[in-house]
Amino acid sequence: MLAFLYAGQGSQKVGMGKDFYDNDKDFKEFLDDIKDEAGFDLEEICFEDKEGRINNTRYTQACLAGFAAGVTKLLYKNGIKPDFLGGLSLGEYSALYGAGVLTSKELIKLVGFRGAAMQDAANGLDTKMSAVLGLSGEQILPVLEEINKKYDGENKERKEKGEMLLSVDISNYNCKGQVVISGASKLVTEAEEMLKAAGAKRCVALKVSSAFHTRYMEPASKALANYFSDDTNGLLVDERELNKPVIFNAIADEKNDNKISDLLIAQVKSPVKMEQTIVKLKEMGVDTIVEIGPGKTLAGFVKKTVDGIKVYSIDSYADYEIVVKEMAS
8 A cells, every 4th residue: 555745844955846847847837837826936945045035934835835746746647646645744734635635726825824824923932843862752751741840930920921931842753763842942952951861862953943833833723723714715624525544643543533624723733743643554554655855854754663664755856757667557
């Protein structure tokens, strides 16, 4: 069985999609068709980024989603269709495009809104994200709980003053032995020291603009809730049926009785369960995964988490040609 997994924010790079654009007229037509929905020059940022905007959340998400959706369309054209789909954070939206819930233009509009909402929520916050290597979530949680409890008193004073509350939480279960913690900078730094003392191999600060997938994204979650409650744009994700099952970040499972909108609203402020998603795909009988997006991060997560799954990563047009050659029907 085959699954598509879509890369998330952080995988972006200048030049992504340029070789597709130059070599495949269908990809070119696709990107030309959706670029106006982004509200900025999507192709310039993806291909050249002269103004250095590609790492700004407001722009990153639409760029990555456009690239991922274009590659998906080419794979479908060649008869390569998944049995399951999933994605890391932002990648979940591309999975919904692949599952027929979103059109390409709706996808770009939605992730553009999400990116702006997340950037707005991040503005003015002194936060940090750090990948903890060598410990499980079960080993990390008690340390974070101890640190958060320590700041209860200070947070009461901060709340009275209307200041940012201090906390640190798990934001990503990436793979076996790699968990991301996020929150107030000084609490994350304190947690890093305690976790290294507890046996973590090392802690690696991530180059991101805020503490995504934590309580600090509550304003973005509320903004998404308002978006989905608006009849002009929101109801579409709940009115349409998935034509292929998606494994959702917030629950590491199919949607079951949940609304898609509720899962997306929860996802932006709760941990991304990628490790559990990979395990779930293995349990569902998946033996091949195609990673769609720049880099090979998800391939690394799969290999560290389960055995017996072959992974193809499509980062370039040459990668795409290999997948078509080996898998096209």
